[in-house]
Amino acid sequence: MALSSSVVVIGGGISGTAAAFELARRGVSVTLLERGELASMASGWTLAGVRQSGRHPAELPLASAAVTRWAGLADELDADVEYRREGNLRIALNETDVPTIREVVATGNAAGIAMLYLDGADAVREVAPALTGDLAGALFCPTDGHANPHLTVAAYAAAARREGATLRTGIAVTAIQTEGSRVVGVMTTEGAIACERVVLAAGVYTPYLLDPLGIRLPLSVVHVPAVQTVPLPRMLGQVLGVASGGFAGRQEVSGRFRLTGFSNPWNETWHDDDNVRPTTDQVRDTIEWATRLVPAIRQARVALVWGGLIDKTPDALPVIERTPEIDGLIVAAGFSGHGFCLGPVTGEILADLATTGTTAYPIAPFNRARLNSAHTPEAVASAVTLHG
Template structure:
């Protein structure tokens, strides 16, 4: 136990949410242990496109994304590492009139919410910002303060800074059971040890429902598989991150020069085994679709050699907003999951929110839209926007 704060905290999950929370808690003087079943960033946080984007966010999430961007600007200095953060904007492309109308609406709504976002009308206006964009693109929204970063560098930097502040991080240690006593958290059991705890934060992405179910708790997540392609390094081609109004393609050029792009998420069969190795692998057909959209929207990258392909799973809630809250049924249990394809950008702010939930501090943000239990007796789903 460290000075000042008398609770033992265990965070399940070594993705960006888990390590950012560990960092914030350790900096606040709390005793915190992260338990990760594989290696850090082995799931969504290491497979992500890693856009740091405010534009297109739900009105409830936008204040968090804007606060996160403010934090991203100095995060590398704070953590003492190069996160390859670039704030070169985001373009959301319109390929037809339906897209154009959608983007006009987004620009109007988000300007009213205080985001710096403009409508670029016509192909030449778009290509002034990103000359590599195809000639058939008719318009775009442009958010100059959006950007991107290196996700593995970010997770590693948070983890190292958390360790420096006293946090323990145990990799290759799978939580098998969350123990409770008299309605309170008592600890966790992994495949090789037991750790007593007063507070547990479940930041386990797609595995969160499986950890909650033995406690009689339900978090309705459905999964989507997103194929990702990375090329070899190339000359500077694309400064902003691009996405499409249809949310069926997104791309960025990494700081090292590789292009990383992705097509939309494809729903995974409900009830599919989240541990099945093939669940994350993109199919030939999905990859072909991804490549073809890349060549169509960014013709200059069509001839580049492919360096790697992979798939990632997205944890979608019914309203595409995360759950970040205390679980009312069990004293000492906090859930942070269901980031619905937006959790990389939000990482720094998620860490602050979780710290303040755990330490019962006044929240700096309005977290009511992210409350636990809001899906009880809810019908239907809102249409999720899957790409970063």
């Protein structure tokens, strides 16, 4: 094989670029391979909320550590990633929604995350005056926030390159090569690359590279519509969500509203520019939700619409592990619509697993075996429908 690297990272989303950065700054020779452009899938399609609220307890230690990391990320990467810690509001539109929202507040508080229930529209509008007066209350988690996903991935990529990593786009991995039960390289659309370890962070396409190795990762894929407006005057700092978890939105630092709608099952094998677009019904529905919550958005012109795919596990928790079957293979996938926030910590964990084989982060709940056992946990309905 002509080319070689100690570690090959597959996937140029936030998980892969963060892993490449963490590995390179530890002095590891690392090559990242991305089939399209950096952030061309979930890490670009995302709403890019950075939140602890509404998380499964197993994810909270990672989310809390990530929120701490986000505060210093611009300095760490020497680039503006437009991170803003302005809170998250999960809206109860009516009395039926209130118990659901209050339960999320109680669960978060019990886990040590400070959040409160704002009772009534006036209390909510004191925090976010742009919201409608026609609502029952909201969860408010002040330590949640949001960031610019494209700037973040670009910043990780640039920092990784500065630390000596090689990042190549437009090159797809077609197979992970093994000898016995050990990783020896990857085959790509441009030939083979020898390596000792592979970090596989290929989002919805992760199972395609695991299947030939006899490793089953049960992901289902859902499609989410997204709408972005032209810039509007500053009116909303918080990330918005609703009790059902379907709609979410925020105002970017640019002033544009970034809105995501309800998900639907995705039954295609591959996505392309055409089949991933949302339908007019999905776009209308997303805009209706947004204007219902923030009436001023009615005046906004639409700048862009797109669709995004989410890699969903049965229990809406990710798989992050060094695979027991193949020595040198590390997998991070199945973030189920909330892996952007975790990115900085995911990168650190992947670098830990690729170098020492272990990590101080509590990742036991994210082993893949849990999904293959007869006791696969029940899907957590709110977490599964939730993105943002």
